Every structure is written in structure tokens, then in C-alpha cells.
Amino acid sequence: AQSVSQHNHHVILSEAASLELGCNYSYGGTVNLFWYVQYPGQHLQLLLKYFSGDPLVKGIKGFEAEFIKSKFSFNLRKPSVQWSDTAEYFCAGNPWGGSQGNLIFGKGTKLSVKP
Amino acid sequence: KAGVTQTPRYLIKTRGQQVTLSCSPISGHRSVSWYQQTPGQGLQFLFEYFSETQRNKGNFPGRFSGRQFSNSRSEMNVSTLELGDSALYLCASSLLPGSNEQFFGPGTRLTVL
Numbered sequence: 001a002q003s004v005s006q007h008n009h010h011v012i013l014s015e016a017a018s019l020e021l022g023c024n025y026s027y028g029g030t031v032n033l034f035w036y037v038q039y040p041g042q043h044l045q046l047l048l049k050y051f052s053g054d055p056l057v058k059g060i061k062g063f064e065a066e067f068i069k070s071k072f073s074f075n076l077r078k079p080s081v082q083w084s085d086t087a088e089y090f091c092a093g094n095p096w097g098g099s100q101g102n103l104i105f106g107k108g109t110k111l112s113v114k115p
Numbered sequence: 116k117a118g119v120t121q122t123p124r125y126l127i128k129t130r131g132q133q134v135t136l137s138c139s140p141i142s143g144h145r146s147v148s149w150y151q152q153t154p155g156q157g158l159q160f161l162f163e164y165f166s167e168t169q170r171n172k173g174n175f176p177g178r179f180s181g182r183q184f185s186n187s188r189s190e191m192n193v194s195t196l197e198l199g200d201s202a203l204y205l206c207a208s209s210l211l212p213g214s215n216e217q218f219f220g221p222g223t224r225l226t227v228l
Contacts, residue, residue, distance in 0.1 A: 043221040
């Protein structure tokens with residue numbers, strides 16, 4: 001079955017630490033991948049997306065992600081986190097490309113950044 | 116540009132009742148998708164609508180249904196509510212069906228007692 005998995009349920013970091021959140025997808029065909037963020041009390045927002053081309057994708061707020069096809073991975077990174085990055089992060093994929101809009105989400109990773 | 120709006124934001128119902136949730140997409144967006152978010156199962160796709168037609172449906176029982184109106188606004192209905200239906204229901208809009216960039220609303224928090 002098509003799936004997206006996130007390795008970490010809860011990550012706790014101190015400010016200025018580097019962040020890497022793991023994401024693996026399990027499907028072939030079209031690879032459309034996303035990272036969404038959900039800040040406390042707010043709605044899901046798109047951080048970045050990968051459809052094709054340069055496997056290193058830059059998003060908002062200093063986040064980036066690298067698509068590694070051989071590893072079926074799309075890990076999210078940030079060199080130096082801030083307290084305001086405390087949120088839940090969701091990796092999502094769409095194996096159907098443009099034919100269907102339903103996203104498959106990972107279970108999410110809660111990031112807590114200590115000031 | 117106004118974002119996706121969902122009403123009501125919070126809802127409390129009892130088992131056996133039915134509920135209707137509403138979603139207004141971003142102006143100009145014609146596709147609406149619905150997701151259920153729970154702590155245990157995470158975010159799961161419910162259905163996708165475009166031009167008043169359901170294009171895709173997730174793996175949910177028939178008690179979950181939806182529709183889309185000519186102005187692209189969408190509603191979802193859950194009949195015969197069960198305790199397990201307690202969740203955050205999210206609506207997402209996009210320009211076209213299958214469009215890969217979806218914009219999410221704040222959700223409706225449904226509690227079933």
C-alpha cells in the first residue's frame with residue numbers, strides 16, 4: 001500500500017541546534033512530495049514541495065528538504081532552529097500526480113524547541 | 116486574498132446524531148478536498164470534489180458523504196455519529212483537481228459524546 005512514514009514522533013531541540021526530520025515514501029510512479037507545518041492553534045501551512053528537478057528544495061522560514069530517490073526519502077532540514085519553530089511537521093506525498101488530489105500524510109513529528 | 120474558511124469551528128454532538136460541516140475555498144479555487152485528523156490515525160483523506168462531482172473517495176464508511184455547490188463551496192455530512200468520529204475535519208482547496216498545491220482551512224473540531 002502507498003504510504004508516507006515519518007521516523008520521529010517527538011523531537012526536542014535547543015535553540016540554534018540543527019534540525020533534520022526524516023520522511024520516507026513507499027510508492028512508485030509520480031513523486032510529488034510536500035512538507036506542511038502546523039503551528040499551535042493554527043492551520044496547516046505548506047513549507048515546501050518537490051515535483052521534479054533539483055532535488056534540494058528550499059522553502060519558507062529557512063527550511064529545505066532533499067529528495068533522494070534511491071532512498072525513497074525527503075528529509076526536512078534547518079541549520080538553526082528557533083523557539084518559533086515549535087510546531088508539528090507533516091510530510092505528505094501524492095503518488096497520482098495531477099490525476100488525483102488526495103495527499104497521503106505521515107503521522108507527523110512534533111518539534112519542541114527550548115529557548 | 117481570503118483563505119479557506121470552515122464553519123463551524125467547534126461542534127459537540129451525541130452518538131447517533133448527524134452533522135454537516137461547511138467549507139468555502141479560496142476565491143477562484145474550484146477543487147475541494149476533505150481530511151480527517153485524529154491523534155491515532157493522523158491525517159486521512161476523505162474525498163475530493165470538483166465541478167460538483169466527487170472525484171475521489173478515501174477509505175471511510177458510507178456514513179461520510181459530501182457535496183459541492185456551483186460556487187465551489189463544499190459540505191460534508193456524517194450521519195449516525197460514533198464516538199470514533201471525534202476529530203478535526205480539515206478542508207483544503209486547490210485551483211484544479213489533482214492540483215498539487217492544497218491550501219488548508221483551520222478545521223472544524225467535532226466532539227462526539
